[in-house]
Amino acid sequence: MQYEAVIGLEIHAQLLTDTKIFCGCSTEFGSEPNTQTCPVCTGMPGVLPVMNRKAVEYVVRTGIALNCEISSHSRFARKNYFYPDLPKGYQISQFELPLCEGGYVEIPGNGSNRRISLTRIHLEEDAGKNIHVGTTRFREGSASDSFVDLNRAGVPLMEIVSEPEIRTAKQATDFMKKLRTIVRYINVSDGNMEQGSLRCDANVSVRPEGMKELGVKTEIKNMNSFRFIEKALEYEIKRQVKVLQEGGRVVQETRLWNTEKGITESMRSKEEAHDYRYFPDPDLVPIEFDTSWIDEIRTHMTELPDVKKKRFMNEWDISEQDAELLASERSTAEWFEETVKLGADPKAACNWIKGDFMKLLHEDNIQISESRIKPLNLVEMLGLIDKGTISGKIAKTVFEEMYKTGKKAGIIVEEKGLLQMSDESGIESIIDDILADNSDAVEKFKAGENKLMGFFVGQVMKETKGKANPKIVNEILRKKLGR
Ligand code: ADP
Ligand code: MG
Ligand code: ZN
Numbered sequence: 166m167q168y169e170a171v172i173g174l175e176i177h178a179q180l181l182t183d184t185k186i187f188c189g190c191s192t193e194f195g196s197e198p199n200t201q202t203c204p205v206c207t208g209m210p211g212v213l214p215v216m217n218r219k220a221v222e223y224v225v226r227t228g229i230a231l232n233c234e235i236s237s238h239s240r241f242a243r244k245n246y247f248y249p250d251l252p253k254g255y256q257i258s259q260f261e262l263p264l265c266e267g268g269y270v271e272i273p274g275n276g277s278n279r280r281i282s283l284t285r286i287h288l289e290e291d292a293g294k295n296i297h298v299g300t301t302r303f304r305e306g307s308a309s310d311s312f313v314d315l316n317r318a319g320v321p322l323m324e325i326v327s328e329p330e331i332r333t334a335k336q337a338t339d340f341m342k343k344l345r346t347i348v349r350y351i352n353v354s355d356g357n358m359e360q361g362s363l364r365c366d367a368n369v370s371v372r373p374e375g376m377k378e379l380g381v382k383t384e385i386k387n388m389n390s391f392r393f394i395e396k397a398l399e400y401e402i403k404r405q406v407k408v409l410q411e412g413g414r415v416v417q418e419t420r421l422w423n424t425e426k427g428i429t430e431s432m433r434s435k436e437e438a439h440d441y442r443y444f445p446d447p448d449l450v451p452i453e454f455d456t457s458w459i460d461e462i463r464t465h466m467t468e469l470p471d472v473k474k475k476r477f478m479n480e481w482d483i484s485e486q487d488a489e490l491l492a493s494e495r496s497t498a499e500w501f502e503e504t505v506k507l508g509a510d511p512k513a514a515c516n517w518i519k520g521d522f523m524k525l526l527h528e529d530n531i532q533i534s535e536s537r538i539k540p541l542n543l544v545e546m547l548g549l550i551d552k553g554t555i556s557g558k559i560a561k562t563v564f565e566e567m568y569k570t571g572k573k574a575g576i577i578v579e580e581k582g583l584l585q586m587s588d589e590s591g592i593e594s595i596i597d598d599i600l601a602d603n604s605d606a607v608e609k610f611k612a613g614e615n616k617l618m619g620f621f622v623g624q625v626m627k628e629t630k631g632k633a634n635p636k637i638v639n640e641i642l643r644k645k646l647g648r
Contacts, residue, residue: 167374168409170402172331172367172527173284176344177322179362180223185255185493186290186395187214187449196272198296200315204317206290208252214448217598220321220461221452224264224288226258228353229463231283233268236457240451241288244441250293251311258324261445265343266453270327270347271471272302281340282328293318329368330378334398338391341365346470364389367398370415371405378564380405385422385429397422428573450481461588471499481511490519496534509547517543521561525568536565537571546574558631559583572600587634589641592625596641597632599624608637610646618642 183280185192205213228235241589242260265286271278285461294317299309325344329338345356356363365388370380374480385401388394400422405415405592418427470492479489479497492498497518504514518533526533546563549555555563555578566577580586586592599621610617625638 166410166553168371168375168406170332170334170369170371170398171329171379172333172369172398173329173382174325174331174337174340175329175366175368176325176327176341177291177364178227178348178356178364179327180220180321180323181215181354182219182223182321182354183503184217184287185319186217186220187319191321192320194362196316197546198312198316201316202318208254208318209317211566214257216452217260217321218448220288221264221454222622223321224323225459225462226351226466227353228265229459229466230269230347230469231265231268231270231286231325233265233286234264235265235459237320237454237456238262238451238530239264239287241446241449242371242443243446244443245520246441248295249311250295250315250318251320252293257294257446257449258289258443263287270340270343272336272343279336281330281336283568284326284328286325289322289324291292291317291320291322295492324627329370330573334395337398341391346445348491350467350470352467356390358391361389362463365394365420367401367402369398369405371409374581380409381417381531383415383417383429384419384534386432387393387417388422388531389642391452393422393424396427397429399425404429434484460566464643470495477501481505483515483569489514489542491515491582494532496532500533500540505542507541507544509544510541513547513550514543517547521564522568525565536568538567539571542567542571542573549574549578553585553634554578555583555585556631556633556635558626562631583632586629586632587636589637592629592637593641595625595628596638597643599628600645607646618646620645 179192182192184190185206188278190206192201205214225235239259239262241257243255244260245255247254253413263285266284268283269280269578270283270285271280273279293313295317296312296314297308297310301307301309324629326379327340331340337582345358347364348354349356354362359575360365365480367385367388368382369385370382372378372380383401387396388397401420403418408415414635418431418434421432423430474488474492477483477491478485483491492500499517505511522533522536522538526536531577546567549563550557550560561573562581564575566572566581567574570577603621606617606620610621621642622635622638625633625642
């Protein structure tokens with residue numbers, strides 16, 4: 166029997182506000198434990214949370230970008246459970262009235278895009294972090310000391326929940342990548358997965374191909390890398406199919422991805438899982454705003470990646486694959502657009518960005534905006550190639566030097582003596598020497614071995630350190646060799 170996987174994702178994205186969701190504490194990452202806390206976010210009794218307006222705005226912005234229905238009447242609920250990193254004994258979240266409902270994300274499909282529907286987006290607070298250290302002789306694998314860092318408690322999160330419309334591990338990572346691109350574009354989250362600003366719980370079930378009802382699902386918690394998500398889902402789908410094929414039943418449970426072993430492991434079964442006793446938070450008034458506020462946010466939205474991509478293809482004749490690459494990071498897309506605005510040929514600029522430039526940026530693990538090369542530098546260098554001042558080959562050296570030093574192309578060419586050699590008599594005398602030194606090859610060429618042309622050109626380039634104008638070299642060689 167053929168089985169089909171069904172996947173729904175719950176994604177948490179940390180919002181880029183400077184302060185926490187219900188107090189003025191900083192949200193900066195990596196500070197000393199418990200230095201960014203106050204009575205509100207440490208859950209002291211008798212203090213009142215105050216809503217951070219920016220956090221609401223960021224979720225509304227996301228709702229607009231993801232085509233959701235945005236509710237101008239939503240409210241917070243208490244989600245009650247005990248955990249040492251949650252001093253209040255409840256998390257403030259949204260339950261029956263979330264900020265956004267519906268909407269979709271487009272991911273690449275066969276030929277055309279595939280739409281994955283969203284269930285909802287809601288706003289909530291993050292919990293703190295437990296840190297377990299040392300070993301104890303009482304029980305293997307247990308720690309001798311446990312600490313709680315509450316710097317993260319009360320940091321604003323939005324949770325984006327998808328419908329169970331994803332069918333493969335690859336689609337799940339495509340979905341996640343697209344979401345990351347979008348939240349970064351609209352500046353609501355930095356999408357930093359290593360720091361946990363973007364993380365994902367994956368719900369997965371399998372069912373016989375063609376069956377309508379959903380199978381029993383498991384939930385793989387808290388994954389923060391595309392590679393882990395894909396691997397964990399591939400593993401979990403295979404595991405469930407095997408269980409069914411052997412006549413067993415999948416148990417509804419929460420599982421964790423074990424990176425070292427490359428398997429998912431049971432963490433807790435759903436039976437012992439919770440009834441959260443949600444109820445409206447009496448400390449917070451409902452979130453209400455005029456719908457004109459949504460329109461105002463909409464008018465200030467940046468162009469989204471899919472729109473940019475189409476524009477690059479239609480206006481500048483960039484291939485779909487290249488347009489996708491250029492549009493996938495806002496800083497890259499804007500850098501590219503700037504070069505074109507300054508007069509670069511779009512295709513030439515694209516080729517330099519996706520080739521030499523991305524390689525260098527990748528090696529240094531930096532964004533294009535952090536590079537010493539500015540759009541105008543590339544435009545000037547392309548101009549030197551067009552005018553024949555430097556060859557395409559020399560340009561590679563110039564580009565690397567621009568990358569290292571931030572100097573202008575013209576200055577590098579002058580300082581390093583990289584001017585293209587276009588003086589015909591000079592090139593001719595070099596060619597004469599080469600032909601004289603390689604009379605065997607000349608004979609063979611005349612006897613019909615055409616591919617030796619490449620050899621001669623190569624020799625000239627070697628002799629001139631790549632500076633000879635290739636067009637002139639070819640012309641003179643043809644003339645001398647009688648072609
Ligand atoms: P829970 O109450 O267990 O959290 P929800 O109904 O809220 O479950 O759904 C959580 C996520 O699980 C959603 O993304 C949803 O699309 C997905 N989901 C629900 N049922 C299934 C299923 N049978 N198989 C795969 N995913 C599912
Ligand atoms: Mg869930
Ligand atoms: Zn605080």
